[in-house]
Amino acid sequence: MALSARALAAATTTGVALGAAAAAPAGAATSSPSPTAASPISRVYVSLPRQGKAAPSAALIARGIRVATKARDGEAGGRRIRLIWLDDASGDAWDPAKVVANAQRAAADPTAIAYVGEGNSGATALSMPIVNRAGLVHLSPVSTATDLTSTDRAAELQPTGVRTFFRPMPDDARQGAALATYARTSGVRGGVLLVDDDGLYGRGLTSAFAAGGARSGVRIIGRRVAAPDGPGLPALAREVRTLKPAAVVYGGSPSSGAAAVVRALHAASPTTLIFGGEALANDAFAKQAGPAQSVLRLTAPAAHADPRPSRTHGLGRRPAAFSVFAHNGMTALLRAVDRSARTGAVTRESVRTAVFDGSLQSGLSGAWTISASGDSTYGAFDELRLAKGHVRTPGEVAVDSLVRKQSAALRARLAKRKRLARAGVAPQKAQSVIGSVTSVNIASMDLETAMMLVQSQRADLLEAQLREQIAAVHARTDQVAKLGTVLSRLSTLEARFPAGSSNDRVTVSLPDLGTALTDLATAATDAKLAPAPASASLGQVRTSIQQMRGQIDAQTNSQQMDMLRLQSLSNKRNEAFDVMTNFIKKMQESRASIIGNMR
Incomplete structure (x- = not known):
């Protein structure tokens, strides 16, 4: 539309x-020159973890990017779009040296028009200055740390003073407020313990919850850092066993060993609810969480893609949130290339200008726009649960309850x-x-x-x-x-x-x-x-x-x-x-x- x-x-x-x-151009793509074998090639570099604990989440992101590009027959603005896949991980974690090398490789390629990455907010913060100096549009589908677009770190992360970074997923400030609301509606009235992995994403999410919780009357009783293999986890488990908090809010991701942490917390206090963010809202983590699934309560940006196949473009009837928002971001990028082609030559600057022109995007999860800071205006969140190795949406939870009653x-x-x-x-x-x-x-x-x-x-x-x-x-x-x-x-x-x-x-x-x-x-x-x-x-x-x-x-x-x-x-x-x-x-x-x- x-x-x-x-x-x-x-x-x-x-x-x-x-x-x-x-009026700015519409978010929907309009006609552009059809590419031929002789059409120029523009490259989009994609840097994600292809190994380790974060690989399953990265696979969901990659799927959304591939499907969005395939839906356009691999073209935008009369140009052939080539995706260059890079690995930013070594072992179980993202590798700073690889992140820097990947960003530098993209910056040095004269045919590159955009850089997509990383899968972790800390890694994204490392690649942002390199990509920004090169004038490349930088899309990170799931990096939600508030610092990435704040004015406090703008000079460090985007040193040219020109915004090049954008993301389709809402930031942690809004997610923290959604988590606080979920805790309140779940009946949490006692003390809440904040636990994070000491990463940019984890600290930001728990801090945002603390801010939102203060406004909604949730009482914070402490803040701790937990590494899955560090000496602090057994001590934290003993403390949770003694305190028996009404809830624990965990800020971390699968790549930082979230599964081991939530299992230890659940074993220490089986009745304590554990709240977390969108990084944990995938089936792979649900399987790793084991018995802790029963007490996990997660929020994630609502990804209610229309279940009709014509609207999900091959992502499946129930695509994961990471796939949906990666699809949204990549589609927005390709449409920006279309708009830049209509104004003249497709260059890094023309694509960047088109990305930030304020066009309304009609994504799979609903309408959204890219703000001047690079943040998404999307703000709807789901309250999720985990069961039997799967993420359960509000609709599925309601249906399960109704079916149980009918079966009885x-x-x-x-x-x-x-x-x-x-x-x-x-x-x-x-x-x-x-x-x-x-x-x-x-x-x-x-x-x-x-x-x-x-x-x-x-x-x-x-x-x-x-x-x-x-x-x-x-x-x-x-x-x-x-x-x-x-x-x-x-x-x-x-x-x-x-x-x-x-x-x-x-x-x-x-x-x-x-x-x-x-x-x-x-x-x-x-x-x-x-x-x-x-x-x-x-x-x-x-x-x-x-x-x-x-x-x-x-x-x-x-x-x-x-x-x-x-x-x-x-x-x-x-x-x-x-x-x-x-x-x-x-x-x-x-x-x-x-x-x-x-x-």
Whole structure:
């Protein structure tokens, strides 16, 4: 869908009507020259751990990147895109020397237009200055440390003063607040112990939780550092056994030995809930966590990709969050290459400019934009659980609960039938086909039908609301374009005043202004603003321009709320489809199991 980057509300003034920023190109790709065998090649370097504990998570990221590139037939902007895969790990951890070498290799390649990496926030911080000095766009799909885009470290991480780094996943500040909310809704009222791996990501996540917890009334009783193989872990386990905190918030990733840490914490205090971030929200970690799965509570950016295959582009019916956000980021990068090609030659600078032009991105997880700092405006989070080696989404948890209730009710009805049969009471006519699918359907029809009806109506309602929201954004986009025209006409009018003119000089004293005033009046009418006056002083024109720029800035600051509403509606709509499909599958499996036991 073609949407403006700045969905700003229309503004009016009395007298001269004043403009807004011109509408940015839409996030959706439009036509670009088709590549041929002779088309130029642009390279995108991808640096991820291909070995060690982080390899499973990196494989999910790589899948999203590959699928996004394949969906474009390996081209963007009339150029052939070549992915160059590099390994930034040695053994179980990322290797600083490899990270530096990979970034330098990309920087030295004149055909390189972007660098994707790393899979760890600490490693990303190491490659950022090298990539920034080379003027390469730097995409890190899952590095969420707040420091990476903060102004405090800008001079260190992006030394040229020009932003080149962006990420599709929201940062740890927002995730920490989401974790604090999850803890509160999970009934955590007592003391919370913060534990991290002393890495950039882990420290940032626990600090963000502390900030969010303070606002929501969660009491922090201490902060500890835990390395899986270090001498501190047994001591930490003994302390947890003694303290028995209401919850532990763990900041770490699989590459830093998170599985060993959470298993030790769970063994020390089996009833203590353990909260963690998106780095742990994958099936590979769930299997490693073992019995600790039952107490793990995770948050991750909501990745409710539409379960219909046409929307997931080959990622599967339930793609992992890392795959979805890697797909979102890579798609945004390729669309930026398209936009840069339409403005002229595809260069590192033209691609960087296109990435940061504010275009609205229609990702698999919903709409989002890239802010001036490189952060994603996406802000919806899921509250997840782990069970039987798999990540369980809110929809799956709800379906599991409903299926358990239905299965219990069905077993009770079957037991009652057997008791009646032993007592010699004839079964009801509707149950005459013993053990058949028809009998099972009749036995569970009321509750299932009600569930499906409610979910279907919910999906339809959300679909209608989503269409209305998109239509509203389109309307605002059209208005912004018209206001941009007004601003352009006003700028033209301002330029007609001779250099050195006083602010008191009015337009009626200028020669040959008929066309300029007519164009301004037409643009103002088209934008449904107050009619432009027949004359205005230079001071009035300048003042009005400044006032409107202030209004534009104010509207831009509230843009994120529009994006969050669009994201929320999209996520809820997709989750409704997800719940229905999961419910049908679970009911079929439950029936088959019960019928099999009857036979």
